[in-house]
Amino acid sequence: xxxxxxxxxxxxxxxxxxxxxxxxxxxxxxxxxxxxxxxxxxxxxxxxxxxxxxxxxxxxxxxxxxxxxxxxxxxxxxxxxxxxxxxxxxxxxxxxxxxxxxxxxxxxxxxxxxxxxxxxxxxxxxxxxxxxxxxxxxxxxx
Numbered sequence: 001x002x003x004x005x006x007x008x009x010x011x012x013x014x015x016x017x018x019x020x021x022x023x024x025x026x027x028x029x030x031x032x033x034x035x036x037x038x039x040x041x042x043x044x045x046x047x048x049x050x051x052x053x054x055x056x057x058x059x060x061x062x063x064x065x066x067x068x069x070x071x072x073x074x075x076x077x078x079x080x081x082x083x084x085x086x087x088x089x090x091x092x093x094x095x096x097x098x099x100x101x102x103x104x105x106x107x108x109x110x111x112x113x114x115x116x117x118x119x120x121x122x123x124x125x126x127x128x129x130x131x132x133x134x135x136x137x138x139x140x141x142x
Contacts, residue, residue, distance in 0.1 A: 025106045028080040029053055031066040035096070036076060045096050049077050052099030062106045072131055081105055085136050086115035091129040101125045 033046030046066075054064045072078040075092025079102055082088045086109070094101075101123035109117045115136070119127070 024083050025110050026063040026065060026082045027053055027057070027102050027106050028065050028067055028070075028082065029102075030068075030070040030072065030078045032069050033073075033077045045077055048096040049079065049094060049098060052097055053079070053102050054099070056099040056103040057106070060103060060107070062103060075129070075131055078131070081109055081117065083109050083112075083115070085138070086112070087117075087136060088134040089117060089126075090131040090134070091126055092131045093129040094125055098125050 029046060029050040031046045031050055032044055033049070034040070035045035039045075050064065050066045057064050070078045070080060070090065072090060072092045077094040077096070077098070078090065078092045079094060079098075080088060080090045081102065089105075089109075091102075091105075104121075104123050105117055105126045108121055112118060116133075117126070
C-alpha cells in the first residue's frame with residue numbers, strides 16, 4: 001500500500017482552485033467504456049463520465065481528455081490521472097457520476113510533494129477503484 005503524502009499548507013488553496021498548480025494535471029476518461037449491463041448504446045457510459053468530469057472541472061484549470069480505450073474493460077468505467085514527472089494512476093469501477101471524484105483526485109495530486117495522490121482525502125471511488133500506479137520514466141531501474 002502506498003504511503004500517505006504530507007499535506008502542505010497550500011493544499012487548501014489547491015482544493016479551492018489554484019490554477020497554476022492544477023495546470024499540470026490531466027484527467028483522461030475512457031470514452032468507449034460501457035455501463036454495467038455491457039450495452040452498446042450510444043452515447044456510451046464512458047462518454048457520460050467524460051461529460052460529468054468536464055462539468056466538475058469547468059471552473060478549474062484541469063485538462064479533461066478522452067481516449068478510445070484504456071484496456072481496462074473488466075473494471076468497466078475507467079479513467080486515468082496524469083501529472084508530468086509524477087506517477088500516473090488508472091482507476092476502474094467508476095460510474096457516470098464520478099466526475100467530481102476525479103476532479104478531487106486531480107486537485108490532491110496537484111499539491112502532492114512526492115508525486116503521489118495522497119490516500120487521505122482521496123474519494124472512496126478512487127481508493128477502491130485503483131487499478132494501477134505507473135511510475136515516471138526517471139524512476140525506472142535497470
